[in-house]
Amino acid sequence: MAPSSSVEQRVYQGIRYKLVRTRRRKTAAILIAPGGDVTVRVPQELDDGTIHGLLDKQHDRLMQAVSKQAGLPEPVVRSFDEGCTFPFLGQEHRLHFDTGASEELTLGSDGFHLRYREGVDAEATYQAAFRKFYTDHGRTYLAGRVHHFAPAVGVLPTATRVLHLGNRWGSCSPKGAVNFHWRAMMAPPKVVDYLVVHELAHLKQPDHSREFWRLVEQVIADHELCHEWLRAHGAEMDL
Ligand SMILES: [Zn+2]
Structure with a gap:
């Protein structure tokens, strides 16, 4: 007889979660423990596309859980260097530096373009x-x-x-x-x-x-x- 549930560790878009498939279950649920651990409970046959869709819908909430998983982030020190x-x-x-840019700062598909300055x-x-x-x-x-x-x-x-x-x-x-x-x-x-x-x-x-x-x-x-x-x-x- 097949087991009534299976557990898998997964990562999706930087979100670590435990996937629990249960035959008894008819609906999917995302559970976030106070410590930031994420558990996704789904019916046995649910496909990955649907699971990812569920995770996408709760993206902000999950990102917040992830920040707890990793501990609070270090304060960012932003420096004006190429590639930051x-x-x-x-x-x-x-960030990219452009020496001859006509505008001081623009945002393009590959990032920010900042006009280079000396001094x-x-x-x-x-x-x-x-x-x-x-x-x-x-x-x-x-x-x-x-x-x-x-x-x-x-x-x-x-x-x-x-x-x-x-x-x-x-x-x-x-x-x-x-x-x-x-x-x-x-x-x-x-x-x-x-x-x-x-x-x-x-x-x-x-x-x-x-x-x-x-x-x-x-x-x-x-x-x-x-x-x-x-x-x-x-x-x-x-x-
Ligand atoms: Zn207020």
């Missing part, structure tokens, strides 16, 4: 170029997400701004403007959406009361995971 990477909307992109102030120029890049892209992208989520939150924001906000990810003004740190553009889209909904919810509820979190949860059901992700990775989202 910089994040944009959750993806790391390699002692090169580092400061590079910093400024990246800040401007995140700010400029943030203006369009974040305004789009604000526009997208405002009806669900039930607010009418008057403006979306991208600024240097010190150690805060976002803020809002009594006149109805929502502000975001340029660093937010380094985070994955799901986390950015959470930051947007968080600030929009503040237009209704200025505090972090139960009503506030209920409102956030109505729009971003897994907001706690985004919050956790920021706690674990927020320090990396910097220059």
